[in-house]
Amino acid sequence: MVRAAERDGHPPRTSVWLEGGAPLAGGGRGGGSRPSGLDRARITAATVRLLDAEGLAKFSMRRLAADLNVTAMSVYWYVDTKDDLLELALDAAFAEISPADPGPASASATPADWREELRALAGAYRALLVRHPWLSSLAGTFLNIGPHAVEFQLAVQRLVRRTGLSAGGQAGALSAVFQFVYGFGTVEGHFVQRCASAGMSQDDYYRRAMRAVTREPELREAVDGSADLRRARGDGTVEEIRDRDFAFALDLLIAGIETMVRRGE
Amino acid sequence: MVRAAERDGHPPRTSVWLEGGAPLAGGGRGGGSRPSGLDRARITAATVRLLDAEGLAKFSMRRLAADLNVTAMSVYWYVDTKDDLLELALDAAFAEISPADPGPASASATPADWREELRALAGAYRALLVRHPWLSSLAGTFLNIGPHAVEFQLAVQRLVRRTGLSAGGQAGALSAVFQFVYGFGTVEGHFVQRCASAGMSQDDYYRRAMRAVTREPELREAVDGSADLRRARGDGTVEEIRDRDFAFALDLLIAGIETMVRRGE
DNA sequence: ACCTGAACACCGTTCAAGT
């Protein structure tokens, strides 16, 4: 493995994946001759665990090192900077939906309608963003061209190719669907996390936020209007309503794709 | 104005807007009796300026104080925490697309087709996210229920009400459109920023990232497939292609809405 | 090759004190 901080002068690098070289492999040299049993994979796994448990804001190299029973500076042997490590964690999370191994769930015989598969992939991406709320910040901040993220992108591209859209249409549709899911999962993930850390149910927290908004007199009237709308939509918990909205939005996107295909553009 | 850090015990507050009280007003007491001319509005404006110039990562209370020619701790008289200040900056940015003042551009006589207005609002939101790349992180992290953000949300709700969708459909469509724009603008804004800070053109940076991805042998083939696709889409700079994708996605979303309306659901 | 300790230049925030 290379201490990596060799590139001198040069414009500042902005991603582990640019001029990196087998980032996760750990140098290729077999197992356990290391004093503390450290390697990139173990460090990355610990990072993901800590990010899940305590959030991006509280994560630090020193906190991580403590978790690994090691000095803060040991980690720097395996990783150039904190940002590089976060990029590794980002890609590690994407491995969870990486369709490299189709698994027994999707019986390999049926090729499945693209509509079904779109719903499945979108749902998996949404679930990933909610399960790892820190992922959204990182996916937005970094280039996100690690192997697993790319694998995911390619799966999406293969899927969208089966819609019958033109080449240009495929790119636009891909963007419409998965940027939507990104936005939706981002907001949902952070909301869930904020409720948890405030020790409130999602419904209680939602009600509290609504009260705060309606305290502003100018907004009150306008928001009341949308309260009517909310009532007209039927009841349900915040979570149920969110699930319905997500499902409807996907239906809308699928209908949009079908219409664009029919229009031949 | 109240030193604010009065709420004792209590579950930790998670937003300036919850139990706040006229956050931007500055206490209501007229102009300039303050030694340093400081107030919330001035502090918030300086925050936005610094975030634009140096990014969220480099922003600090001490850096801000220096910019205001004041001790770091002076700011804490007007603001409880750094997070509260960031929420104020977030809402201040949303004021830029707040449609409170329709302006001379949209002649008040024509009520405009909802399709046109949707394109206008979506375009304005996208531009805002690209102009202030830090905004996306904050909008995702915080509740985003400041007065200007709410104003924007309500404008979107009014717009979507004119589509003819059912109440439930309106919420789903709103989500589909504006979460898409959020995702799109987030990625675009960060990409633009990263290119600038690496001192490269968007096209050069894109080519460099592509080369890095295609170095991985397993991915090479798959990515080459999408290179064909890219060629088939016709040429153009990264920016032109992005504009086309955005426009197509909006067309797709509008077509989807129309279809759902026709289906009566 | 891998790990440590001390050090540098930073953070956000509290608190007692000034005017």
Next chain:
DNA sequence: ACCTGAACACCGTTCAAGT
């Protein structure tokens, strides 16, 4: 009412030194 200075408990990262 508003602002300051010193202090506390942190950061990411460098560097020389250990084994």
